Amino acid sequence: MAFDLLGAIISESTLFSIYGLLALSLNFQYGITGLPNFGLVLFYGIGAYASGVISSTVIMWAFSANINNYCQPSADTLRTAAATGDPGLALGATALGIMVAAILAGFFGFILSYPAIRIQEEWYLALVLLIAAEVVRTVVRNYFGFGGVCGTSGLAGIPSPFQWISNVTVQYAAFAFLVLALLGIAYFYFQRALNSPYGRMLKSIRDDHVAAQSLGKNVRRARTQVMIIGSAFAGVAGALITFYSGAVSPDNFIPIVTFNVWVMIVLGGLGNNKGALLGALLVTSLQKALSILAITLPISNAVLVLNYLVYVLEGIIFLLLLIYRPKGLIVEEPVRTPADVVLKSEEVVPKS
């Protein structure tokens, strides 16, 4: 297989954008508000499944196909063929899928954080979410029935929104642009949130939630809101990975995915949206480089070994970062308030 540079760039930018979304959402939860979300992969997975199931169902309804054949390969071909023939249907199913993914993931963010978010011992939240992710994954693995969850094998044949473009490179490039655009919107949103009074309140909760509470801030409500917003964005990221890869399987949503995102935000710098993006870029590039290396190296088992080696490397980098540079590559910036911006831009001279 000849090395396909353009394809590699397109897939790298897609993956970067998806992980960038995850990193932004985790940064919002942990970096800014101090919520240790160790179950990010759960919301990512919920988004992925929700979008896959919804978009497939819509397409199969549109063609009045037998829903019971959901997991059959014939249904996969039908869905792909349907999306190839009808651009409107493909785009509509995608849009609906992404919306449902965001809503459902946000809802789960609320439900699952509810028992733990009220507790003084804050690491309980980390524990509950970490475990919830594994429990839900186990359930999905063994579940075969309603809505096309399809058990261990997962759901395949989910058409890309640009399935109707016959040129494959253009199809993937279009998808990459869509994802990049969404990432841009998310970045803008989180940047605004960070520099707003609300963002300052969140930072105050992170730094000292007792003090924040004493100033009349509703800490629990703010934390719950942050859980919901962050989870919804993670759900969107999950929806995007589903439409990108065309399939969703429970074994893609293991805890190591969460850890990947943690490495990104700590590497880039906590409490810093630019840092989250930089971290996402670096980590996905490292993975891409090693996966290309794995294909080209003439060693047996190279793909597997390098796959695991990535995680060992990430773990070591992560520990070194925590020990020697806990603030990350880009140090957290001071919040830009409107008054601050005005002062800087007009260079107001203090009256003497």
Place this chain on the structure above:
Amino acid sequence: MAVGLTLTLAVLKLPNFAHAELITIGAYTFTVLIDFFAFGPVIAFVFSAVLGIILAVAGEFLVFRTLRSRRATLYTLILASFAFGLIVQYSIYIWGVENNTLFLSNLLPNNVLITIGGFPITTLFVWVIPVTVAMTLLVHSFLNYTLIGKSMRAMESNLDLSRISGINTKRITLITWIIVGALTGLGGAFWSMQTQVTPDTGFNVLLDIFAIVVLAGLTSFYGTLIGSYIIAFSENLLMGWLNATFGISLAYQPIIPFLVIIAVLLIRPSGLLSETSSGSRGPLTYLKDILKRGTS
């Protein structure tokens, strides 16, 4: 295994997610020695414990001590333990791929000796119960009657005070890790007798262990023991019942400990360890109190 985590939580105040890897290491050492080198079980147990100790102490020296000396926050320590665990786990994966040993089952015979009232009593059962009881008594007397054990309990209740009273906290921390490593390595070895050994073994048990520890109120040793039995029995019996009555697949077993954690969090919302109200202790600490009153 759970007692090890309780010790870490109580003395070192660290929710150690790398605890899972101590179990994995114990399970792997035991299985590999028995399957490939035909060691006797007793020697294999010793090796499991030793490797558990080595891993635990390595974690302390390489990761936790450095971080603590830099005044890292609790989250940083948790994250570091998570990262350390993953490094170990995936190193085992690599080793497993290279040597084709990703999935092992223990060759030690686990025969049904006798059946009492429909419950089979296996070799494993005969082995595990006495060893567990012996280990518990050992840890108990160590904590209560030796100077080191007393210093450990002092560190548990107040770190600064114990430092002022001249306790070498670094040394005690190290000793705690050694005990934790040995206990958990042994636990992993036992665990490997009744399950398939993979690099994920420890992580899969971690859920049960955290459920036990949360149920027991985090830092109580006796509560942990009782909690282990409650969780184990409820998992097996309840799941068997659900399976027989409603036809729910046995694969959903991990849900039960998760529900236990959620229930404990909901019933005691002020936190199991918080000192804000009188009714804030774990449910099993009451049992422990009753037991204490009975013995003293």
